[in-house]
Amino acid sequence: GAVVSQHPSWVICKSGTSVKIECRSLDFQATTMFWYRQFPKQSLMLMATSNEGSKATYEQGVEKDKFLINHASLTLSTLTVTSAHPEDSSFYICSARDALAGDYNEQVFGPGTRLTVL
Amino acid sequence: GQNIDQPTEMTATEGAIVQINCTYQTSGFNGLFWYQQHAGEAPTFLSYNVLDGLEEKGRFSSFLSRSKGYSYLLLKELQMKDSASYLCAAMDSNYQLIWGAGTKLIIKP
Numbered sequence: 001g002a003v004v005s006q007h008p009s010w011v012i013c014k015s016g017t018s019v020k021i022e023c024r025s026l027d028f029q030a031t032t033m034f035w036y037r038q039f040p041k042q043s044l045m046l047m048a049t050s051n052e053g054s055k056a057t058y059e060q061g062v063e064k065d066k067f068l069i070n071h072a073s074l075t076l077s078t079l080t081v082t083s084a085h086p087e088d089s090s091f092y093i094c095s096a097r098d099a100l101a102g103d104y105n106e107q108v109f110g111p112g113t114r115l116t117v118l
Numbered sequence: 119g120q121n122i123d124q125p126t127e128m129t130a131t132e133g134a135i136v137q138i139n140c141t142y143q144t145s146g147f148n149g150l151f152w153y154q155q156h157a158g159e160a161p162t163f164l165s166y167n168v169l170d171g172l173e174e175k176g177r178f179s180s181f182l183s184r185s186k187g188y189s190y191l192l193l194k195e196l197q198m199k200d201s202a203s204y205l206c207a208a209m210d211s212n213y214q215l216i217w218g219a220g221t222k223l224i225i226k227p
Binding site: 034042043044046049091093097106107108109110111112114 | 151153158159160161162163166205213214215217218219220
């Protein structure tokens with residue numbers, strides 16, 4: 001089945017630094033990728049929708065200058081958390097939709113990246 | 119507005135059956151998804167319903183009533199490993215997933 005990978009799985013960084021998270025669709029092409037954030041014991045919160053070759057669409061309240069998203073190819077999207085602060089510590093999860101999946105529209109999730117900002 | 123409602127937490131006994139309900143209100147509808155999420159892990163796909171009726175997949179079944187904006191996930195022969203959060207998500211007319219807050223299922227021996 002379709003597989004999505006994320007790298008790194010976890011990262012610890014100092015406040016003020018930038019962190020890049022990669023999301024890859026391993027065996028399918030993903031014209032659309034999604035970035036979510038999940039705080040402990042809370043549901044998924046969609047941050048942005050990333051379309052290959054175009055600018056990402058950010059959800060209300062998500063700072064696009066702080067969370068930079070690049071979707072340069074059909075198999076790779078990156079999220080860069082710039083000038084990270086402790087409140088950015090969270091579980092970041094990407095998902096991808098198979099461009100050829102047709103009506104099924106299943107989103108396949110990556111394993112997530114746990115970010116801790118000290 | 120768009121909204122998904124599901125119970126916050128449910129408790130069931132190993133070997134029993136549990137039904138997790140979900141009601142939704144979305145702008146347009148392109149299907150209802152159920153995902154399972156274990157603590158500290160990403161969600162994994164369980165089921166997808168776009169037509170009314172019951173879809174059975176092993177121990178798990180999912181039901182949809184579009185006229186009522188209602189779905190349920192039925193888990194049979196519960197096992198301890200089924201302890202997880204179960205997320206209901208409806209896809210709107212823009213193919214955007216609207217997520218529920220999740221139902222934490224606790225399985226007791």
